[in-house]
Amino acid sequence: MSAGDDPDEPRRAGPRRGHSGRSSWGSPARSDDSGFSSSDDGSSDAGGSSGAGGSSSTRRFSGGGGSSSDDGSSADSGFPADGGSPGGGGSPFGRGRGAASRNEPPRSESEVAREICLRQLAVRPRTRAELAKVLIRKEISEEVIAEVLDRYDEVGIIDDAAFARAWVSSRHHGRGLARRALANELRQRGVDAEVADEALEVVDEEAEADAARALVDRKLRTARGAPDAVFRRLVAMLARKGYPAGIAIRAVKDALAARDAEAAEFADAIDPDALADEATGI
Known part of the structure; x- marks a missing residue:
């Protein structure tokens, strides 16, 4: 029996070479004060295991005390910096605000409806019908919708x-x-x-005529092409904005007449009334 097999022979103290950070008594590698091993996050130095000295891992220090890993967790407390639990399992005392919310009494349907309305109104003014449509989509009852919106009408929060x-x-x-x-x-x-x-x-009609002419003048600054093509494009643009055919045709005719000689000659041949009647099917 070799000396190493003699149970009476005293065992050598200290870790055995070749074992990655484990002592001869089978205890885990030395950990820091938090209870997490310095290699818990799987990181090591740039060279990995050192050739003759066994494996080594890189310790990271945040500030002046505990180690930290790439996920933002701190070894001082064992919890991520955002308040959750290690590994994303949640706090042992409840899930942050979720635990507090479970202790709050449930809100009434009216309170929920008012909150929805105020969020909508914070974006832009809304009509009564728009708010009602949102509340219906959120499955608020018709009685509560009427109650909340009637109250908002009374105090002027909504005013169609x-x-x-x-x-x-x-x-x-x-x-x-x-x-x-x-x-x-x-x-x-x-x-x-x-x-x-x-x-x-x-x-009124005068305001529409002024607005139509202003739009045409602005578009003519960059308009390119023959007068007849420009004429058609500008009349179509005004039609899309809701202008009657007569106002649109007159606005474009007058603007072309003031542009240049070629456009003025084309504009002189335009009969706004006849074109307007043709456009409206009269």
């Missing part, structure tokens, strides 16, 4: 008449939209026809 006036002013002056296009947009947003008509009173 004010919404319509602001919408018309913004879209007419900002986008150059005519009455027909504006009326269609208000209808899509659930504004009552009578309320919409009152808001559209500020956009």
